Amino acid sequence: MWLLVSMLQGIVENMKRMTSSEAFVETLEKQGVKNIFGIVGSAYMDSLDIFPAAGIRFIPTVHEQGAAHMADGYSRVAKKHGVCIGQNGPGITNFVTAIAAAYWAHSPVVAITPETGSNSMGLGGFQETEQLPIFSKITVYQAHVNSPERIAELTARCFDYASMDRGPTQLNIPRNHFYGEADYEIPGPRHISLGAGAEKDLDSAASLLAKAKFPVIVSGGGVVMSGGQESLKKLAEKLGAPVVNSYLHNDSFPASHPLWCGPLGYQGSKAGMKLIKQADVILALGSRLGPFGTLPQHGLDYWPKHAEIIQIDSNHRVIGLVRPVHVGIVADASAATEALLKRLGALGLSSYNESGMAKKLEEIAKTKREWEAELDAWPHERDEWSTQMRHSEGGLSPRSVLRELEKAMPKDAMVSTDIGNICSVANSYLRFEQPQSFLAAMSFGNCGYALPVIIGAKVAAPQRPAFAYVGDGAWAMSFGEIFTCIRENIPVTAVVFNNRQWGAEKKNQVDFYNKRFLGSNLKNPSFSEIAKSMGALGICVKNLDEIADAMRLCTKAQSEGKTTVLEIMCSRELGDPFRRDALKKPMRLLEKYKSFV
Numbered sequence: 001m002w003l004l005v006s007m008l009q010g011i012v013e014n015m016k017r018m019t020s021s022e023a024f025v026e027t028l029e030k031q032g033v034k035n036i037f038g039i040v041g042s043a044y045m046d047s048l049d050i051f052p053a054a055g056i057r058f059i060p061t062v063h064e065q066g067a068a069h070m071a072d073g074y075s076r077v078a079k080k081h082g083v084c085i086g087q088n089g090p091g092i093t094n095f096v097t098a099i100a101a102a103y104w105a106h107s108p109v110v111a112i113t114p115e116t117g118s119n120s121m122g123l124g125g126f127q128e129t130e131q132l133p134i135f136s137k138i139t140v141y142q143a144h145v146n147s148p149e150r151i152a153e154l155t156a157r158c159f160d161y162a163s164m165d166r167g168p169t170q171l172n173i174p175r176n177h178f179y180g181e182a183d184y185e186i187p188g189p190r191h192i193s194l195g196a197g198a199e200k201d202l203d204s205a206a207s208l209l210a211k212a213k214f215p216v217i218v219s220g221g222g223v224v225m226s227g228g229q230e231s232l233k234k235l236a237e238k239l240g241a242p243v244v245n246s247y248l249h250n251d252s253f254p255a256s257h258p259l260w261c262g263p264l265g266y267q268g269s270k271a272g273m274k275l276i277k278q279a280d281v282i283l284a285l286g287s288r289l290g291p292f293g294t295l296p297q298h299g300l301d302y303w304p305k306h307a308e309i310i311q312i313d314s315n316h317r318v319i320g321l322v323r324p325v326h327v328g329i330v331a332d333a334s335a336a337t338e339a340l341l342k343r344l345g346a347l348g349l350s351s352y353n354e355s356g357m358a359k360k361l362e363e364i365a366k367t368k369r370e371w372e373a374e375l376d377a378w379p380h381e382r383d384e385w386s387t388q389m390r391h392s393e394g395g396l397s398p399r400s401v402l403r404e405l406e407k408a409m410p411k412d413a414m415v416s417t418d419i420g421n422i423c424s425v426a427n428s429y430l431r432f433e434q435p436q437s438f439l440a441a442m443s444f445g446n447c448g449y450a451l452p453v454i455i456g457a458k459v460a461a462p463q464r465p466a467f468a469y470v471g472d473g474a475w476a477m478s479f480g481e482i483f484t485c486i487r488e489n490i491p492v493t494a495v496v497f498n499n500r501q502w503g504a505e506k507k508n509q510v511d512f513y514n515k516r517f518l519g520s521n522l523k524n525p526s527f528s529e530i531a532k533s534m535g536a537l538g539i540c541v542k543n544l545d546e547i548a549d550a551m552r553l554c555t556k557a558q559s560e561g562k563t564t565v566l567e568i569m570c571s572r573e574l575g576d577p578f579r580r581d582a583l584k585k586p587m588r589l590l591e592k593y594k595s596f597v
Contacts (some may be wrong), residue, residue: 015183019204020148021047023184027155030186037067041087043175059488062480064091066452068098074458075107077436085112089127097446099168100138111170117479118174140167148177156187192315196339197331205310205327205344212281215239219253220246222286224435228334235337242359242364244272247293248440255431265293267427271371273302279524284311285334288318312336317344385510386573395571398422402429408551413465414457418450420471421503425575448477454492465555466492472524474504485563486535493554496527499570507574512583531565541568
């Protein structure tokens with residue numbers, strides 16, 4: 001009885017009288033929130049007013065989709081929550097695309113969604129909609145504040161679950177619940193660490209790896225999220241195992257390491273694909289082995305049919321979901337790697353450079369040299385359409401441009417990529433030395449992603465050069481956020497590939513629809529001149545030998561606080577489509593359509 005009374009007294013002592021807006025903002029502060037992206041709105045203005053007192057910077061954006069993308073980019077580089085907020089109704093529905101992208105990137109974004117007042121919901125009032133169903137399939141947790149007295153509790157829970165479940169959460173707050181007062185206890189953040197996995201599963205995995213003749217490691221996003229790159233280097237060296245990046249996780253293993261073999265998936269590394277095809281054991285570390293990252297590419301059906309697969313992921317639901325596995329381990333990627341290293345040492349497996357693996361290492365090096373030589377000898381796309389366009393219309397070959405950008409990229413740069421033909425081809429040329437360097441829209445693949453995401457990344461790491469790769473179609477969706485860069489002094493560089501087309505879709509029209517180009521050709525203004533009118537530095541490149549100097553100028557401009565738009569005039573060459581099996585040659589049964597075959 002005495003203990004119960006003492007506990008109750010402790011709870012009462014920790015509670016303070018305050019308004020619900022104050023309780024909300026106090027909780028944000030206790031969760032370590034320093035930046036919130038959004039557009040000002042009357043629904044949450046009582047809380048907004050006291051953000052500065054809590055040390056929270058409100059970064060107003062041009063569009064709410066951009067705000068949520070910025071929160072995504074911030075979270076991925078800062079390795080903490082990214083937060084976005086908007087006006088109820090249309091402001092919140094504008095979050096949807098970006099929250100879906102964050103969901104598939106496993107980013108701990110907290111979307112704060114003020115809602116129509118609880119006392120008028122359902123009457124069809126101004127800016128009213130039901131906001132919970134909209135996000136139900138693209139968040140890992142949703143909280144609805146059904147009483148002002150619960151605002152601190154539910155705010156904290158959204159932050160906790162975003163971290164624990166690695167994904168976006170929604171905090172839905174009726175606008176009238178920002179007002180009133182009560183006694184609140186402000187919850188602190190909860191940290192629950194994943195371990196290395198079940199002992200027997202780790203034993204089985206270590207045994208498989210120790211016996212493997214040609215193990216290959218697939219390094220996924222979980223390696224980046226867990227900070228497991230150094231442990232992975234030790235494991236790869238102990239096994240003498242080639243390391244390939246999972247799709248669009250090119251920063252999960254250092255490109256300068258002799259065992260790095262490049263990314264799998266669409267427009268990935270042929271060297272990595274040839275090497276993984278030989279694998280008898282695959283260690284998928286921090287990867288869900290998504291279908292888009294294991295599909296045939298470059299004419300290679302590279303995924304080995306008979307390899308034994310060890311899959312390690314923090315989410316039990318993805319273990320064995322796409323590929324059948326022999327050993328599945330639910331664990332933190334870094335902790336599991338350390339546990340495997342200890343077991344392999346106990347099994348007597350010595351380091352590869354001490355155990356006569358020179359022949360294997362030379363095969364890896366030779367395969368990589370051959371791929372680099374092929375890239376060097378592949379300045380232009382080789383299909384008939386691309387050859388015709390290059391000769392008739394001119395412009396710089398995208399592949400040559402991407403190679404020059406690769407050479408000129410600062411070593412510590414962060415790069416985001418939009419979706420589209422040229423940005424996808426960039427997968428072959430983007431190499432990184434450190435984690436938190438590559439930000440892509442992952443399998444959601446939405447346009448208008450790269451610029452706002454790199455803005456959020458720059459807020460998280462202002463000392464690092466930041467570049468967004470964007471095609472001209474996607475650029476038209478997102479370039480307004482240049483205003484955010486100028487207004488808020490967030491200097492980044494957008495590299496805009498101006499080839500006057502929606503390239504990915506146009507490639508399908510070339511291959512399947514007899515070059516009937518409906519909606520895929522674009523007539524563009526000068527993007528560099530538009531940039532200048534917006535207050536940014538605009539540079540237009542028409543020759544390959546100008547790229548290195550332009551990149552140096554952009555990097556210097558960022559260090560001086562200036563945002564730049566580097567417009568590169570590209571040819572209408574087209575890389576391979578996303579999936580050749582996704583379309584079929586058309587069949588027309590009605591007479592009036594038979595000419596459209």
